[in-house]
Amino acid sequence: MSESRPMLEVTGLSKSFGGVMAVSDVHMQLKEGELLGVIGPNGSGKTTLVNLITGFSKPQSGKIVYKGKRITGWPPYRIVTLGIARTFQMVRPFYQLPAYKNLIVPLYSPRVKRLAGGRYGDRDAVALDLLEEVGFERDAYVSYKVASALPQGYLKRLELAKVMALRPDLIILDELFSGLSLAEVASIVPIIEKLRFQGKTIIMIEHRLKELFRIADRVMVLNYGEKIAEGAAEAVMESDAVKKAYLGSETD
Amino acid sequence: MEKRKERIDRGIKARSEDIFALTSYREMLYLLVPRAVPVVGLLAVTPLLSPYWQEIFISTSVYALLAISWDLLLSAGLISLGQSLFYGIGSYVAGALNYYWGWSPLFTIPVATIVGGGLCTLLLLPVLRLRGIYFAMVTLVLPIMLLRLVEATRILGGTEGLTGLTPFPNQFTAIYVIQLAVLAALFGFRRLMNSDYGLIAKGISDNDLSVMSAGINVYWHKAQILFLGAAVGSFAGAFGTHLDMFAGMPGFALDYSIMPLAAAVVGGTGTFAGPLLGAFILVPLSEILRALGALRIVFYGLFLVIFVVALPEGIFHYCQRKYHQFERWVSVK
Numbered sequence: 001m002s003e004s005r006p007m008l009e010v011t012g013l014s015k016s017f018g019g020v021m022a023v024s025d026v027h028m029q030l031k032e033g034e035l036l037g038v039i040g041p042n043g044s045g046k047t048t049l050v051n052l053i054t055g056f057s058k059p060q061s062g063k064i065v066y067k068g069k070r071i072t073g074w075p076p077y078r079i080v081t082l083g084i085a086r087t088f089q090m091v092r093p094f095y096q097l098p099a100y101k102n103l104i105v106p107l108y109s110p111r112v113k114r115l116a117g118g119r120y121g122d123r124d125a126v127a128l129d130l131l132e133e134v135g136f137e138r139d140a141y142v143s144y145k146v147a148s149a150l151p152q153g154y155l156k157r158l159e160l161a162k163v164m165a166l167r168p169d170l171i172i173l174d175e176l177f178s179g180l181s182l183a184e185v186a187s188i189v190p191i192i193e194k195l196r197f198q199g200k201t202i203i204m205i206e207h208r209l210k211e212l213f214r215i216a217d218r219v220m221v222l223n224y225g226e227k228i229a230e231g232a233a234e235a236v237m238e239s240d241a242v243k244k245a246y247l248g249s250e251t252d
Numbered sequence: 253m254e255k256r257k258e259r260i261d262r263g264i265k266a267r268s269e270d271i272f273a274l275t276s277y278r279e280m281l282y283l284l285v286p287r288a289v290p291v292v293g294l295l296a297v298t299p300l301l302s303p304y305w306q307e308i309f310i311s312t313s314v315y316a317l318l319a320i321s322w323d324l325l326l327s328a329g330l331i332s333l334g335q336s337l338f339y340g341i342g343s344y345v346a347g348a349l350n351y352y353w354g355w356s357p358l359f360t361i362p363v364a365t366i367v368g369g370g371l372c373t374l375l376l377l378p379v380l381r382l383r384g385i386y387f388a389m390v391t392l393v394l395p396i397m398l399l400r401l402v403e404a405t406r407i408l409g410g411t412e413g414l415t416g417l418t419p420f421p422n423q424f425t426a427i428y429v430i431q432l433a434v435l436a437a438l439f440g441f442r443r444l445m446n447s448d449y450g451l452i453a454k455g456i457s458d459n460d461l462s463v464m465s466a467g468i469n470v471y472w473h474k475a476q477i478l479f480l481g482a483a484v485g486s487f488a489g490a491f492g493t494h495l496d497m498f499a500g501m502p503g504f505a506l507d508y509s510i511m512p513l514a515a516a517v518v519g520g521t522g523t524f525a526g527p528l529l530g531a532f533i534l535v536p537l538s539e540i541l542r543a544l545g546a547l548r549i550v551f552y553g554l555f556l557v558i559f560v561v562a563l564p565e566g567i568f569h570y571c572q573r574k575y576h577q578f579e580r581w582v583s584v585k
Contacts (some may be wrong), residue, residue, distance in 0.1 A: 076465055088462070092459050094462065103453055105466045108452055108466075112467075241562055
């Protein structure tokens with residue numbers, strides 16, 4: 001059954017703010033273990049789509065089915081409990097807390113408690129291990145620094161560690177690469193590849209197309225809230241609708 | 253040449269933070285003395301005072317309890333302008349149980365603590381989603397509403413209130429009940445906020461969307477903190493009722509909302525010890541100033557302004573810094 005049914009199925013999803021359709025009648029399907037890239041010009045509704053899937057805003061119509069459960073309109077914490085975790089485009093750490101204490105919050109969640117069989121032991125130790133996994137140097141002071149003192153590259157990794165702490169099945173990364181240097185992106189890509197190797201399903205929203213196309217199985221293009229193309233990266237970028245959306249049409 | 257103040261942790265602080273290094277009496281005392289000050293100060297000093305000052309210390313402890321409750325709510329990002337709601341409800345619950353059914357304070361106070369805390373939580377539950385000033389406004393309005401409700405419907409004794417309630421057997425019982433409660437709240441809440449549970453509360457006040465995306469039910473967590481704060485406030489109300497042998501509309505008075513807030517701000521928020529210290533400065537100060545007659549409020553206000561301007565971080569934070577760090581001037585090129 002799980003072979004044939006998609007892990008995530010979105011049908012006819014719509015959301016408008018005032019008169020503007022942020023997401024309009026979007027259909028999408030996601031198989032287990034897949035990495036889907038979502039691209040589109042600024043304001044094309046990518047982040048709104050993530051907010052709808054993760055419960056941070058309620059859709060006006062359409063439905064979202066995850067692992068056979070209809071999760072449309074559920075509050076975010078219940079959706080996380082099912083195994084969908086996300087990062088934020090603008091990083092949202094707890095600025096006053098040390099980096100490793102930031103991870104205590106997801107480690108405290110009911111989902112992690114359940115997966116750990118009711119007991120967790122030393123959350124601090126688990127947090128430090130997770131930080132090492134995303135590239136915080138072990139035994140260096142950086143894990144103990146307050147989040148407000150960390151550079152952007154580390155904050156993005158911290159955001160990724162917060163998601164990994166939840167041990168999710170579906171990870172949604174909202175512009176993880178934005179604001180990072182090429183070298184920093186190059187150091188995060190192996191972490192994402194490792195997550196895929198562990199069998200996680202990933203949706204990546206990205207403006208850095210070159211880096212995205214290297215790791216994505218499939219790409220979906222949004223423009224003005226509508227899905228205008230979907231498929232393999234090269235094929236999608238060749239389509240006229242996508243060229244028009246990114247470069248503007250000549251007759252316009 | 254420009255100069256800059258540099259603050260450096262004392263060596264003894266770093267040594268005593270590591271539990272394995274606690275080998276000398278100096279280090280143990282360094283940790284013990286600040287914790288012993290409130291315990292000794294409350295339990296040992298009060299019996300030595302004159303009966304008049306003992307009474308002032310009791311009412312100060314009531315305000316201190318409300319201030320500690322205020323600080324707990326703040327730590328989860330809930331700003332309360334209505335501590336009198338907790339006080340008033342606790343006072344009426346205990347008063348009614350004693351007045352109508354003749355329960356002894358031994359039972360009314362614990363029941364009023366739990367039931368009062370629960371009632372206040374239920375009353376504030378619909379607005380728990382509001383943040384900052386919006387939540388604060390509702391807490392300000394609720395006690396005023398309940399006050400008028402009692403006045404208009406004449407329930408629970410109406411404007412007369414419930415009189416002739418059972419008092420405490422003697423002054424010392426009252427002193428120790430309230431002061432042990434203050435110490436329990438002080439050390440209990442400090443411990444709670446240092447645990448992972450408290451970390452979530454801090455996370456909520458810092459960035460609630462981030463806590464939500466970590467799979468934690470923010471409203472449920474906030475409701476739990478609200479219940480704890482409200483229960484402590486209700487305890488203060490129930491205690492005050494039996495102390496005054498009276499439950500009535502003054503329980504919802506603005507005093508019980510403003511004084512804890514002022515105490516927390518003057519003492520330093522986020523530590524529970526700060527609000528306690530603040531209450532023990534402001535309430536006795538207002539008593540001392542009685543000698544000034546009509547000018548009392550003027551001088552009281554003046555003192556408040558001086559405190560807030562001179563030590564905006566709060567007295568407790570200032571003392572804590574002086575205790576843990578030394579300062580020196582270094583020249584900056």
